[in-house]
Amino acid sequence: MKRTSFPSPSEKDAPISEFGKQRRNMLKYFGASAALITIGSACKKSSDDTPASGTVDLGSGDVGILNYAYALEQLEAAFYVKVVASPYAGMTPLETEYLTDIRNHEVGHREFFKAAITAAAPTMIIPALEVDFSSIDFTSRTSVLSTAKAFEDLGVTAYNGAGQLISTTGNGPTYLGLAGKIVSVEARHAALIADLLSPGTFANTVDANGLDTARTPAQVLAIAGTYIKTKIDASHLPS
Amino acid sequence: MNLQNIITEIEKVDPEVYERFDTRRKAMKNFANIGGKIALAAVPLAIASMFNKAYGQTPGDVNSILNFALTLEYLEAEFYNNIVISPGYATASAADKAALLKIRDDENKHVAFLKTVLGTAAVAKPTFDFTGGKGSGTGPFAGYLNSYAVQLAMAQTFEDTGVRAYKGQAPGLQSNRVALTAALNIHSVEGRHAAHVRQMRRALDVAIPVGQKPLKPFITLNYSGIDYPPAQANINLSYSGEEVTTQAGVNIVNLGGTFNTAAAASEGFDEPLTAAQVLTIVNPFIV
16 A cells, blocks of 8 residues: 655654654555555556656665665765765764764665665665755865764654554564664664764653654655655555 | 543543543544444444554553563663662762763653553562672672662663664554653663763773774674673674675675675664563563
8 A cells, every 4th residue: 555645844854743654654554444445546566656767766565764774874874985085173082983874884884774675675675865965064064063963863763753654564573673783773873873963862852751762754854855866665665 | 432432431541531532632533423324333343453553452452562671761760770870880970970871861751651551560670689799689690789880881781772662662562652652752762872882981991802803883794792701691692693795685795785794784684683582681680
């Protein structure tokens, strides 16, 4: 089934609300019901949808989620490779050490997804994405660290939101476990970068319940899109 | 059996059901539309199925996992509640004090959140012995209230263990999307805490085992980064298995470049702990 709708631009920055999450759960259920009793006139095979030319389709199912993660890791890795290759003015030895560590981790994540998707579904892996870092001043500590914080916080919300989209059967639980292994490292990065920008702000993202937030792929890609030139179609991802 | 009766039953184990239900009003409207087209006798079954989707196909298992998480949060919350009024904490810098208050607040919020979610199914708070002496008060961490360095070592171990514990339970929550997402949203906060406590310990230049410097905000190999002979074996359990460098059959070492050493490859992925492993780690602290 196609996902029902994308958030309007005004809500694209907002984390998934309880309402949104629960409503989607319900919609998923009702979608199944509708199919069973064949009211499913709105149902349409994803293969009927032809992506716009030049658009990269993440695909569907668990492979779609892996491609989604691969896309985000490509973005992060490309960013830190550039940060380390051309350090901002006044980068301290400790900052160099940490940013190099993060570069290593993010490149590892990117290459891991590339290898894992290639092994699991060689015909479905997305290509290398073209990034657009024109809005970032790589000579400025504030610009670089602010962008790093945005990417790491976005990564945390992306993985937190993707967990529930992974299937409960087959390799699904394994994939969820892998996403879990990565997301806490992204959270460590996020805390570290936040502390570099403003000491003590390692967990300022948490809500009144002490929880981090989760975002849908559509919400995440609307934000990440500023930095990715390649057009991404996430419409066939599980919802 | 009508819908109201079902909700009343659910309310017994889930006091928040009205709130949850209210947010699903539109979905319920959709359901009503579908309901008109299916046999009346099938409706209760369909409603039960709907709640299973939302609350988990095996609510008992989901509750068990959430109670396991609640127990860990009780431990963390009480630990921080204790240390922030201790002589050891009094020696900390203003920035460190503020950070520990922030972490204390988050952990207490996690307790409150999980208790609310579990309702009457929530387990009671155990009695803790933070000396690690199972109630003797004379365990290997005796005197922790007077030593800020020991407090931070314990905080790091609890946070890193918490990260690994939640991670290990995530697949068990897959049947309940709301619970899974909530657990993931707590999991990443524990990761943030761990990263900060590690930075605090590095800045304090605390005792670190030979060969494990510098202490990173991430877990390098199976390094604890903690040199505390009285409880070294138990501390090391929290880091055992973190040295993994192969993920889903993919060797991460040298992947993408020679900078991806075994140390970097292990740091990039945190590893789960099973419930049994976690219980072995926290057992000395629970009376």
